[in-house]
Amino acid sequence: MSEQFDLVVIGGGSGGVRAARMAAGYGAKVCVIEEYRLGGTCVIRGCVPKKLFVYASRFHDLFQIAPDYGWSVDASFDWPTLLANKDREIARLEGIYGDLLAGAGVDVRADRGVIEGPNAVRLQNADEVITTRRILVATGGRPVKPGIKGAELGITSNEAFHLEQLPKSILIEGGGYVAVEFASVFVGMGVDTTLTTLIYRRNLVLRGFDDDLRQELETCVRGRGLKVRYESTIVGLNEMPAGVGVDFSDGEHLEFGAVMFATGRAPNVDGLGLETCGVILTPSGAIEVDEYSQSTCPTIYAVGDVTGRAALTPVAIREGAAFAETVYNANPTTVDHSMIPTAVFTEPEAGTVGLNEDQAVELHRDIDVYIARFRPMINTLTDRQDRMMFKLITLRDGGRVLGCHIIGNGAAEMIQLLAIPLGMGASKADFDRAIAVHPTAAEELVTFKAPSHTYRNGERVA
Numbered sequence: 171m172s173e174q175f176d177l178v179v180i181g182g183g184s185g186g187v188r189a190a191r192m193a194a195g196y197g198a199k200v201c202v203i204e205e206y207r208l209g210g211t212c213v214i215r216g217c218v219p220k221k222l223f224v225y226a227s228r229f230h231d232l233f234q235i236a237p238d239y240g241w242s243v244d245a246s247f248d249w250p251t252l253l254a255n256k257d258r259e260i261a262r263l264e265g266i267y268g269d270l271l272a273g274a275g276v277d278v279r280a281d282r283g284v285i286e287g288p289n290a291v292r293l294q295n296a297d298e299v300i301t302t303r304r305i306l307v308a309t310g311g312r313p314v315k316p317g318i319k320g321a322e323l324g325i326t327s328n329e330a331f332h333l334e335q336l337p338k339s340i341l342i343e344g345g346g347y348v349a350v351e352f353a354s355v356f357v358g359m360g361v362d363t364t365l366t367t368l369i370y371r372r373n374l375v376l377r378g379f380d381d382d383l384r385q386e387l388e389t390c391v392r393g394r395g396l397k398v399r400y401e402s403t404i405v406g407l408n409e410m411p412a413g414v415g416v417d418f419s420d421g422e423h424l425e426f427g428a429v430m431f432a433t434g435r436a437p438n439v440d441g442l443g444l445e446t447c448g449v450i451l452t453p454s455g456a457i458e459v460d461e462y463s464q465s466t467c468p469t470i471y472a473v474g475d476v477t478g479r480a481a482l483t484p485v486a487i488r489e490g491a492a493f494a495e496t497v498y499n500a501n502p503t504t505v506d507h508s509m510i511p512t513a514v515f516t517e518p519e520a521g522t523v524g525l526n527e528d529q530a531v532e533l534h535r536d537i538d539v540y541i542a543r544f545r546p547m548i549n550t551l552t553d554r555q556d557r558m559m560f561k562l563i564t565l566r567d568g569g570r571v572l573g574c575h576i577i578g579n580g581a582a583e584m585i586q587l588l589a590i591p592l593g594m595g596a597s598k599a600d601f602d603r604a605i606a607v608h609p610t611a612a613e614e615l616v617t618f619k620a621p622s623h624t625y626r627n628g629e630r631v632a
Contacts, residue, residue, distance in 0.1 A: 175201045177498075178291050178302040180283040180442065183210020185474035185486030186308030187267055192494035194274040201300060202276055203283035203293065208267040211310050211475070212483040214260060219331050220351060222256050224515045227358025231394075231517060238552040247359060249336040256331070285443035288469040292443075304469050306493065307457060308486070309438035311475035313348075315431045320407030323414050324429040327352065337427030338362055341416055343404050344432030345370035345377060347514055350391070352430060354516040357396050365424055369399040376514065380526035382541060383575040386559045387520050390577065393556050394517060404429070437476045444470075454478050461504045463493045471497070480507055511589035513582035518556060521585030524573030524592050527563055535628045536566040538598070538621040542614045546578055560614040564598040566624065571596055574615070584612055 177193050179186045182204030194200045207214050229245070236243045271278050282294040285305060292299045313326035325333075327348050339362040342353050353368045361367075368375070375398070376384045392398065399418075408415035413427040437456040444451070447467040450458045456478025463471045471493055474486030488505050495503040511523035530537045540562040549556065558578030564571050574588050591600065598618075606613035624631045 175199050175277070175300060175302040177201070177304050177306060178203065178283070178300060179306045179308055180285075180291065181210065181308035181310060181438075181474075181476075182208040182267070182271075182278070183308055183310050183474065183486065184212050184483045185310075185490040186210070186306065187271060187490075188487045189306055189308065189473060189490035189494050190276045191270060191274040192491055193498045194276050196494065196498035198498050200274075200276045201279060201302070202271060203279045203281055203291065205280070205282040207264055208271070208278070209260070209264050210308075210483075213263050213267070215328050215331050217483055218263065219256050219260060220327075220355075221515060222259065223252070223331075223355045223359075224351070224517075226252050227355045228517055230358045230360065235548070235552045235554060249333075249359070253332070284441065285446055285470070288447050288467055304471065304497065306490075307439075307442065307444075307465075307470065307472040307476055308474050308490065309442065309476050310486075311435040311437050311481060313431065314434055314436045316343075316404070316433055318404060318406055320409070320414075321431070323407040323409055324431045326431055330430060333428070336361065337413070339365060339413070339427045340430060341366055341369060341404075341424075341426045341428075342430045342432055343369050344434075345372060345375040346432065346434075347376075349432035350375050350387075351515050352432065353396055354391060354394070357391075357394055358517060361427075363395045363397055365397070365426065366399045367396045369402055369404060369418075371401065371403050373400045376520075378526075379514075379520070379522060380561065380573070380575045382527070382559065382561055383520055383522060383577060386543070386557070386577045387514070387516060387518075390518050390556045391516055393554075435475070435481065437478060439476060452478055462496050462502065463489055480510055482510065482512060485510060509589065509593050511585045513585055515582065518558070518578045519576075519581035521576045521581035521588075522574070523585050523589045524571070525563060526573060526575070527561075530563045530572045531625050531628055534565060534572065536624075536626055537572065538564050538566055538569075538624045540564070540598075540618040540620075541622040542618070544614075546611055547609060548579070558611050560611075562598065562601070562615065562618060566626070568599040568602070569597055571598060571601065578611055580611070584615075588615070 176198040177200045179190045179202045182202050190200045190202045233243045233245050284292045286292050315321045340356050342349050374384050403419045405419050406417040410425050414429045415425050450466040452458050457472040459472050459477050463473050473489035475481040492503040492505050495501045514520040542560045543557050546558045561575040563573040601616050604616040606616050
């Protein structure tokens with residue numbers, strides 16, 4: 171046995187790093203074990219590189235409308251340049267994570283950690299066992315592929331960040347964040363969409379989001395050339411001389427330059443040794459935890475995607491901080507998962523916070539719904555027809571704002587700010603008292619006069 175720690179964190183992503191730094195700041199002796207790269211999914215092969223790809227894809231639209239504003243543009247896109255610059259930035263951020271941990275006095279081990287008991291973790295490569303008072307599992311999640319013939323020929327978001335060449339055409343299966351964001355990115359980068367870009371087994375993308383937001387986003391992305399194949403699935407892949415052959419559930423066969431699966435993510439629990447301590451998993455395979463992130467084994471805690479609560483980096487960071495406050499600062503802290511703002515970085519963006527319309531009706535029965543749709547000002551000198559949408563859902567007669575949903579440029583930035591008043595319980599009357607900034611799109615939020623429709627006792631009223 172080697173030296174004993176107060177806390178061993180398995181996983182060097184955002185949640186684990188935040189917990190480790192804070193615990194060390196409160197005087198704990200901490201070790202972080204990470205087998206791949208510090209930063210986790212978000213920094214290495216998730217949010218950060220994805221947003222860089224999103225920025226790259228948006229230049230296409232800007233160049234298209236530039237002549238309407240008097241600019242002459244002769245531009246071309248170079249995929250290897252983008253990859254090299256992205257990799258340099260990710261390496262820089264990874265270094266910052268290492269520096270932050272070192273500055274906090276955290277011991278970092280580049281290894282795979284396997285739990286061997288309530289107070290023991292084996293470093294698999296070093297073949298060393300370290301003891302600890304507590305263990306925090308922050309191993310995140312991973313993309314999964316469907317169990318179909320030839321699935322190995324498809325890629326996931328992990329590989330999409332490292333393609334040697336931009337495919338001439340691509341088919342993405344899925345209807346969630348990852349699917350629609352990458353579809354939008356590849357469309358913006360000029361990938362051929364003649365056949366299909368997205369295939370989804372249901373009839374509308376972004377299940378769980380507000381229906382008006384879903385429908386408006388689909389209208390916008392279709393207007394950019396993205397083609398969606400609904401109520402269909404991929405049943406098999408075949409290797410072809412110039413790409414991948416795809417067999418669809420309706421019997422059709424098409425060929426694409428690449429196929430990407432964005433069909434879900436699974437918690438990274440395999441081979442962690444959780445069973446040695448009787449840690450119970452949820453039906454989805456996540457670690458079951460209480461409101462303080464404690465598992466069914468008293469010495470083992472878990473935060474982030476591996477718990478299956480809300481697979482978002484800021485949530486993992488907040489959970490990691492709450493764990494450290496609770497355990498190492500004698501300040502019991504929980505995380506409110508009921509009002510989480512989120513954004514989908516398509517083109518245009520989608521942002522949402524609070525309840526969607528169906529949820530609001532079910533919970534409150536008497537609500538007012540305000541909707542505005544319009545062409546953004548930047549498009550008025552062009553022939554582009556895509557629109558923005560602002561939607562507020564409130565309790566009746568100027569009551570508390572229950573949800574806000576936005577489609578359009580800057581939606582992510584706006585929804586972050588709106589999360590503050592919604593979290594404070596702001597009412598429609600509070601929004602009305604704010605003076606509009608003109609001309610902006612966001613002024614719609616404070617100039618709604620009458621509801622588009624209402625619900626009384628759960629029944630819709632025109």
